[in-house]
Amino acid sequence: MTKTVFSDVLVIGGGIAGLQAAKKLSELGLKVFLAEREPFLGGKLNSFAKVFPDNSSPGKFLGELIDFVIKDENIQVQTKAEVKEVNGKFKGFSVKIESTDSSKKPVETDLKVSAVIIATGYRLFDAGKMPQFYYGKHRNVLTGLDFEEMFKDNILNQKPLFRPSDKGKLASVVFILCVGSRDEKYQVNCCRVGCLNALKQAYELKQLHGEEMDVYICYNDIRAAGKEEEELYRRTRESGVLFIKGLPSEIKPLSENQLNIEVFDLSTYKLLSITADLVVLETALSPNTDLKDKLNLPLGKDGFYREVDIKFNTVETPIKGVFLAGTSQGPKTISETIEHASFAALEAATLISSKTNL
Ligand SMILES: Cc1cc2nc3c(=O)[nH]c(=O)nc-3n(C[C@H](O)[C@H](O)[C@H](O)COP(=O)(O)OP(=O)(O)OC[C@H]3O[C@@H](n4cnc5c(N)ncnc54)[C@H](O)[C@@H]3O)c2cc1C
Numbered sequence: 040m041t042k043t044v045f046s047d048v049l050v051i052g053g054g055i056a057g058l059q060a061a062k063k064l065s066e067l068g069l070k071v072f073l074a075e076r077e078p079f080l081g082g083k084l085n086s087f088a089k090v091f092p093d094n095s096s097p098g099k100f101l102g103e104l105i106d107f108v109i110k111d112e113n114i115q116v117q118t119k120a121e122v123k124e125v126n127g128k129f130k131g132f133s134v135k136i137e138s139t140d141s142s143k144k145p146v147e148t149d150l151k152v153s154a155v156i157i158a159t160g161y162r163l164f165d166a167g168k169m170p171q172f173y174y175g176k177h178r179n180v181l182t183g184l185d186f187e188e189m190f191k192d193n194i195l196n197q198k199p200l201f202r203p204s205d206k207g208k209l210a211s212v213v214f215i216l217c218v219g220s221r222d223e224k225y226q227v228n229c230c231r232v233g234c235l236n237a238l239k240q241a242y243e244l245k246q247l248h249g250e251e252m253d254v255y256i257c258y259n260d261i262r263a264a265g266k267e268e269e270e271l272y273r274r275t276r277e278s279g280v281l282f283i284k285g286l287p288s289e290i291k292p293l294s295e296n297q298l299n300i301e302v303f304d305l306s307t308y309k310l311l312s313i314t315a316d317l318v319v320l321e322t323a324l325s326p327n328t329d330l331k332d333k334l335n336l337p338l339g340k341d342g343f344y345r346e347v348d349i350k351f352n353t354v355e356t357p358i359k360g361v362f363l364a365g366t367s368q369g370p371k372t373i374s375e376t377i378e379h380a381s382f383a384a385l386e387a388a389t390l391i392s393s394k395t396n397l
């Protein structure tokens with residue numbers, strides 16, 4: 040079945056960036072078609088029990104935003120949607136979207152829009168590319184995102200965390216920062232959220248397990264700039280988390296349940312040897328550039344979609360009428376994503392209503 044739909048703006052991706060852009064566009068009086076690949080909205084935020092900098096639960100905020108978008112009559116949401124083809128130009132884009140209806144029959148939508156906002160987010164760096172960290176080989180090595188997904192309910196319900204390999208007691212946890220980030224071989228840039236995420240997760244571990252658990256953060260620098268971020272850093276230090284200024288070059292499995300980490304601590308000039316029940320790798324944020332060819336979008340040096348101006352306009356792309364929102368443009372925190380998406384919506388609405396830009 041093929042149906043034709045007329046709207047003002049197509050927003051691709053229904054994470055926090057796409058939801059916020061759709062909401063803002065509707066508030067500005069525009070009609071929006073929101074296409075999300077997964078069967079659900081919310082993107083990565085669905086995985087998080089708590090979010091930095093204040094370690095609050097994002098559930099209520101996300102729930103309200105999704106509710107707004109679903110109920111708003113200016114916004115049409117299509118989940119399980121794949122963008123197949125994009126033709127035309129500003130004020131005359133024609134987009135083919137494939138989805139399935141409630142009886143799982145394929146539906147093709149021929150969508151006519153004036154502008155497109157790309158809010159397709161990021162992918163997580165594949166830590167398996169660095170075999171020295173045994174990711175995917177040892178069950179007690181997780182990424183920061185795995186940690187969120189595995190322990191979301193425990194953290195929300197204040198239940199003790201467990202060792203993934205045998206559900207045994209967790210007595211020692213080591214966080215390793217900058218995995219795949221700030222590295223010429225992988226992702227050159229800083230991931231922007233790894234330090235803060237480790238501080239958040241380490242703090243939560245100490246809140247739940249107190250002195251019964253040793254928690255270490257191996258770092259190069261701690262990047263925690265911002266209004267409340269320094270407070271998170273201070274709070275985490277005071278909670279008893281141990282900070283080691285140095286990154287291990289490898290980790291070694293000791294058994295199915297434990298690993299050994301040797302790391303030279305530059306602040307004490309000592310070589311430390313730690314036995315860990317769990318190692319958490321705070322990995323790079325990698326670009327998700329699925330739509331590069333369909334929209335002829337150029338990429339920046341970091342591999343993310345390229346904006347027209349890194350200082351003054353990070354939402355417009357060199358293709359007129361195509362905008363970026365959130366982490367599709369580069370790593371961002373939630374608050375930065377929300378601001379960026381609002382700006383993308385505003386710029387798209389301004390361009391559409393401008394009479395001189397036909
Ligand atoms: C381990 C970890 C912990 C974090 N913790 C925090 C925290 O505590 N506080 C904080 O401020 N930030 C945190 N962040 C950052 C946070 O994840 C991002 O700021 C936020 O998720 C960005 O939202 P987004 O909508 O840009 O991207 P995403 O959340 O990635 O959403 C993108 C959406 O687009 C969809 N999509 C992708 N491709 C397509 C396509 N081709 N067609 C249709 N749909 C598509 C995806 O399915 C998804 O729903 C963390 C990040 C990591 C890695």
Ligand code: SF4
Binds near residue numbers: 216218321
């Ligand atoms: S935010 Fe922290 S963990 Fe991530 S790359 Fe930057 S310094 Fe490393």
